[in-house]
Amino acid sequence: MASFGKGIPDQIKRLSVVVILVLAAFFIGRMLLIPRDFGRYDHFRASALFDVASQEVEFAGQDICTECHDDISSQKANGYHQGLSCETCHGPAAKHTESPDEVTPFKPSGREYCPICHAYLASRPTGFPMIIVESHNPMKACTVCHNPHDPKPPQIPRGCEACHAEIARTKAVSHHVYIPCTRCHQTPEEHKVNPRTYRPDKPKTREFCGACHAEGSTEAPEAIKIDISTHGGRYVCWQCHYPHLPEAR
Amino acid sequence: MHELYAILREITGYIYPNEVELHWGILIVVYPYITGLVAGAFILASLVKVFNVKEVQPTYRLSLLTALAFLIVAPMPLLAHLGHPERAYEIFLTPNRKSAMAMFGFVYAWYLMAVLLLEIWFDYRGDLIRLSQKEHGLKKWLHRIILLFSTDTSEESLKFDKKAVKFITVLGIPSAFLLHGYVGFIFGSVKANPWWSSVLMPIVFLFSAIVSGIALLLLIYMVTTLMRWKPIDMKCLDKLASFLFYMMIIDFSLEALDFLHRIYESEESIKILSQLVSSKLFVSLVVIQLLLGMILPLVALAATKLFPIPDELRRHIYFISALLVEVGIFTTRWNVVIGGQLFSKSFRGLTAYKMTLLGIEGLLMAIVLLLLPFLILYLLTLIFPPWPEAYETPAEAEATT
Numbered sequence: 001m002a003s004f005g006k007g008i009p010d011q012i013k014r015l016s017v018v019v020i021l022v023l024a025a026f027f028i029g030r031m032l033l034i035p036r037d038f039g040r041y042d043h044f045r046a047s048a049l050f051d052v053a054s055q056e057v058e059f060a061g062q063d064i065c066t067e068c069h070d071d072i073s074s075q076k077a078n079g080y081h082q083g084l085s086c087e088t089c090h091g092p093a094a095k096h097t098e099s100p101d102e103v104t105p106f107k108p109s110g111r112e113y114c115p116i117c118h119a120y121l122a123s124r125p126t127g128f129p130m131i132i133v134e135s136h137n138p139m140k141a142c143t144v145c146h147n148p149h150d151p152k153p154p155q156i157p158r159g160c161e162a163c164h165a166e167i168a169r170t171k172a173v174s175h176h177v178y179i180p181c182t183r184c185h186q187t188p189e190e191h192k193v194n195p196r197t198y199r200p201d202k203p204k205t206r207e208f209c210g211a212c213h214a215e216g217s218t219e220a221p222e223a224i225k226i227d228i229s230t231h232g233g234r235y236v237c238w239q240c241h242y243p244h245l246p247e248a249r
Numbered sequence: 250m251h252e253l254y255a256i257l258r259e260i261t262g263y264i265y266p267n268e269v270e271l272h273w274g275i276l277i278v279v280y281p282y283i284t285g286l287v288a289g290a291f292i293l294a295s296l297v298k299v300f301n302v303k304e305v306q307p308t309y310r311l312s313l314l315t316a317l318a319f320l321i322v323a324p325m326p327l328l329a330h331l332g333h334p335e336r337a338y339e340i341f342l343t344p345n346r347k348s349a350m351a352m353f354g355f356v357y358a359w360y361l362m363a364v365l366l367l368e369i370w371f372d373y374r375g376d377l378i379r380l381s382q383k384e385h386g387l388k389k390w391l392h393r394i395i396l397l398f399s400t401d402t403s404e405e406s407l408k409f410d411k412k413a414v415k416f417i418t419v420l421g422i423p424s425a426f427l428l429h430g431y432v433g434f435i436f437g438s439v440k441a442n443p444w445w446s447s448v449l450m451p452i453v454f455l456f457s458a459i460v461s462g463i464a465l466l467l468l469i470y471m472v473t474t475l476m477r478w479k480p481i482d483m484k485c486l487d488k489l490a491s492f493l494f495y496m497m498i499i500d501f502s503l504e505a506l507d508f509l510h511r512i513y514e515s516e517e518s519i520k521i522l523s524q525l526v527s528s529k530l531f532v533s534l535v536v537i538q539l540l541l542g543m544i545l546p547l548v549a550l551a552a553t554k555l556f557p558i559p560d561e562l563r564r565h566i567y568f569i570s571a572l573l574v575e576v577g578i579f580t581t582r583w584n585v586v587i588g589g590q591l592f593s594k595s596f597r598g599l600t601a602y603k604m605t606l607l608g609i610e611g612l613l614m615a616i617v618l619l620l621l622p623f624l625i626l627y628l629l630t631l632i633f634p635p636w637p638e639a640y641e642t643p644a645e646a647e648a649t650t
Contacts, residue, residue: 014399
């Protein structure tokens with residue numbers, strides 16, 4: 001025994017004990033602590049699937065709301081908010097459906113909730129109803145004027161910028177600033193009430209722009225003239241020039 | 250919900266819905282900052298052993314302890330950010346080799362156990378044996394357990410300690426590079442993010458780590474020496490400042506190279522990135538990181554080399570420069586981590602970062618995590634006294650004063 005490990009320095013012997021203990025702890029830990037079903041499907045515990053499945057359901061879905069709130073459901077089904085689920089605004093309401101009198105869902109009152117979707121933001125799709133919260137009828141709760149289950153602007157907006165703010169702002173700093181929207185888009189008055197049902201038209205031909213830009217055209221003398229038969233080949237003009245912010249560079 | 254709306258008001262341009270809120274906040278800024286200090290402090294220590302730079306010998310043990318103190322804190326920001334620290338050990342039990350982040354656990358464990366603790370153990374062994382023989386009670390036992398009851402102070406075994414330290418240091422340099430290069434790797438390998446995705450990232454991280462580590466030790470050395478009422482070794486300080494200066498030049502050139510490369514490449518992201526730099530990151534990147542944290546200290550340090558400046562003034566210049574460098578490197582981390590999340594992947598919009606004060610991911614937590622290593626360092630100096638006077642017999646002490 002004494003001759004065993006004679007040449008090995010004392011330090012190494014002592015440290016080896018520690019290393020062996022650490023490694024042993026690691027391997028015993030692995031044996032004891034790794035769940036048996038780990039890795040059966042992939043790098044996770046197979047029974048985690050059941051754990052997740054057994055979690056309490058928080059959302060009820062909106063079909064069940066109809067059973068007791070059919071008036072509101074049918075109101076919503078025909079309005080602008082038809083695409084929103086009840087619990088988008090009211091929060092998880094599964095408990096409420098089980099005991100409606102004891103648990104009542106959250107009601108988003110005030111002015112802070114609706115702007116999550118309606119505050120002006122350039123990245124929202126064109127035509128999406130947006131407001132500048134600070135200046136849109138300040139101080140009053142949104143629901144004073146808008147029924148959340150069937151929202152309508154109390155009066156028809158006059159300008160296109162109410163709904164097409166981004167385009168309106170873009171055009172306002174462009175060479176086309178003095179051309180009204182309706183010069184290029186014939187817009188039925190109903191478009192402002194039911195925009196998806198009544199659509200304005202859009203320019204379709206090269207000649208449309210040519211009315212002001214073709215050589216010899218007279219409508220806008222200050223517009224730069226081009227040879228419409230050759231300029232830009234056979235493509236329509238807005239494949240190269242954005243009509244709301246035309247650039248020629 | 251209301252918080253979300255508050256951020257919505259600061260958005261400019263187009264941004265996707267899932268980019269509005271930042272997911273990596275101030276804690277993830279603190280994390281690479283701290284690991285950087287670890288790597289930097291360790292590499293400074295290696296200079297003494299591997300490259301035999303005698304002048305900085307007084308900082309050797311201090312560097313090791315500093316590296317250890319910061320290394321202990323390094324994973325804490327991650328644990329606080331992820332939540333569930335009680336599950337952290339699981340990444341060791343079931344290693345996921347496909348995840349760079351999961352492998353960090355092993356890089357960390359290797360660095361802590363195989364490099365730092367071993368090097369400290371071998372380096373202190375002889376001294377601690379002598380010390381424990383003079384001590385009583387709890388402290389004696391603590392030291393004896395740390396020593397693994399080793400008592401051998403023969404010439405031969407002390408020689409072996411020296412060899413072992415040297416070997417571990419040689420092994421430690423690539424390990425330190427790995428530890429911090431790894432952090433850069435995590436960011437550099439995010440393909441979808443043009444602010445991060447760059448092969449230079451690990452290298453830039455590494456050199457800024459070395460810069461921050463040397464600056465930190467310069468500060469710690471000055472403060473601890475003053476606190477012990479000892480004279481500052483100007484040769485050591487000059488050498489530290491020189492290293493700091495050269496490392497800063499390398500770091501600066503690398504960052505400039507990265508910058509030029511981006512501008513020359515002018516990928517489609519360049520517009521939004523320049524917008525980012527000139528608006529949301531202007532103060533933290535141009536003013537603090539570049540001007541205050543890099544150019545000003547570089548000029549100041551260069552001045553100490555060019556002109557004969559009296560010791561007293563030179564000390565002040567070093568101190569302030571090192572302090573500025575620390576702030577600068579912190580904003581470097583900030584600009585990488587926060588900056589990389591401020592612009593939209595559509596390259597058309599910018600969002601804002603709302604830092605909270607309280608809470609597990611708030612500013613206070615970050616401050617606590619940045620101060621904690623100093624407390625740990627203080628405790629470590631009690632157990633492993635880094636200064637020669639701790640090992641002097643009373644007679645020797647009398648002779649030196």
